Amino acid sequence: MEIFHSPKELKDFLKDKNKTIGFVPTMGALHDGHISLFKKARSENEIVVASVFLNPTQFGENEDLDKYPRNDERDIRIARICEVDALFMPKPEEIYDKNEPLIKAPEKLATILEGKTRPGHFDGVLRVLNKLFNIVKPTKAYFGKKDTQQLAIVENMVRTFFMDIEIVPCDIIRESDGLAISSRNAYLSEEDKLYALKISQSLAKAGAMIKKGELSTNSIKTQMLSILEPLEIDYVAITNRRFEPLDKIELDNTFILVAANVGQTRLIDNLWV
Structure with missing residues (x-):
């Protein structure tokens, strides 16, 4: 595995390869969810590129940029074990210029x-991904379904900017107890983890209700909110795939999305129906 710190180094490495490139962009603190993306990219491409870049532009003023978990040595070790060919680990000054044009995420999405709670977040996500896609020029790029709204916004950018990239959505990876794996889980105490399980339990309840024929989103949401007590809930939303609220579940066209605070940690999770 080769490690690169500047865009030029990586571009030179990839130049004239004439091979399919699978790309996994990450902010580091790699875990089993990232590993699943690396493995899928490895199985579908001749070259696998991953980035570890804690992107400052997608964090708000009062968010956790300064305390976000970092462990470069461990990340390098994991990427190497997963047979990543090129690991891109730039500093912010290698990526951003004070005079650059800015990209805005579409207001409706x-x-x-997430965008209501974290204004400007998706602008920062698209800003960095636009750059990374231009550096790597991947054939396919891999994203987890846990960040469903982000996934939709990235797909929108790729489609409307006519980028020749296939975005590959990948299933959420969970702990054996159902907790969705996230880098921010590192913040959770053992007691916090027990409370965090209420999030996946509420989604499991929703799935079970739908399997039994319950399609009323009000009924499903009421049961979910009961399970989520006493968490500080940001939202429980049941929408179609365009993120428009639904009164009744539409099979193969529904997202059930949850965001809640567990202690000082904000967690998200979802179910695709």
Whole structure:
């Protein structure tokens, strides 16, 4: 595995390879969810590129940029074990210029749910991904379904900017107890983890209700909110795949999305129906 710190180094490495490239962008603190993305990219491409870049532009003023978990040595070890060919680990000054043009996420998608709580977040996500896609020029790029709204906004950018990239959504990876794996789980105490399980339990309850024929989103949401007590809930939303609220579940066209605070840690999870 080769490690690169500047865009030029990586571009030179990839130049004239004429091979399929699978790309996994990450912010580091790699875990089993990332490993699943690396493995899928490895199985579908001749070259696998991963980035470890804690992107400052997607964090708000009062968010956790300064305390976000970092462990470069461990990340390098994991990427090497997963047979990543090129690991890109730039510093912010290698990526950003004070005079660069800015990209904005579409208002309709970027000001609801995660975007409402984290204004400007998706602008920062698209800003960095636009750059990374231009550096790597991947054939396919791999994203986890846990960040469903982000996934939709990235797909929108790729489609509307006519980028020749296939975005590959990948299933959420969970602990054996159902907790969705996240880098921010490192913040959780053992007691916090017990409370965090309420999030996946509420989604499991929703799935069970739908399997029994319950399609009323109000009924499902009421049961979910009961399970989620006493967490500080940001939102429980049941929408179609365009993120429009639903009164009744539409099979193969529904997202059930949850965001809640567990102690000082904000967690998200979802179910695709």
